[in-house]
Amino acid sequence: MSVKKPKTQITKSIKISILYDNRAFRKDMSKDWGFSCLIQGLSKTILFDTGASGKILLGNMEKLGLSPRQVDAVLISHEHKDHTHGLEALLDENSNIEVWLPDFFSQAYKDSICAKGAELVSVNKVQNICEGAYTTGNIAGWIKEQSLVLHTPNGLVLITGCAHPRLVKVIDHVLALFDSQIYLVMGGFHLAGFEKEEIQTIIMRCRQAGVQRVGPAHCSGEQAHTLFRNAYGSDYLNIGVGQEIIIPSKES
Ligand SMILES: [Fe+2]
């Protein structure tokens, strides 16, 4: 499937709620190692990753006034427990959900989803989830991963789980698929333990690729937060659990 000129584009503003992260944006939210966020405003409400604990995931949803019943589709980026393990508790509350899963996931995890009565959607290549929302398909790397792309009038919003294939490779993969600039890249950048110079090179590559805004989260590492904040200034999003990010319908 080619999406160089996607037929479907998001025209309304969308809200991205951070449900799971190891940094907290609000004191009343539970922080824990892992990542999950909820995208509202499309014809399907999409949960991207599910964190490590269903109890924490559902507890944080409740604190934000969100219900598992609102979720229509779940994307899981890769099979690490800090992204996969919250799903079971969610499906216990609502099994009327499409679970978009890379085809390389273990049979045991696939079986656990089907056993709950949820619909399994096997992912390999780029695919349209609903208007303006796409899975990137499987991105090759030492650990393969899928990312989520929202095609908004401001440009692409790219959400990564851990970016194990490497952030620059994920960005290049997306730019090869879509004829549009990246408005925001957010999620796990997996840069903890990287040298300062390596991170600065990655930031330079993000700039060269035209990435307008950045929101490192989860496994990005504190040094990456500092360096991205210094480089991007007001276009750096300080992401933590409990945060609600509004992507406007038009650049204001
Ligand atoms: Fe992770």
Ligand SMILES: [Fe+2]
């Ligand atoms: Fe991971």
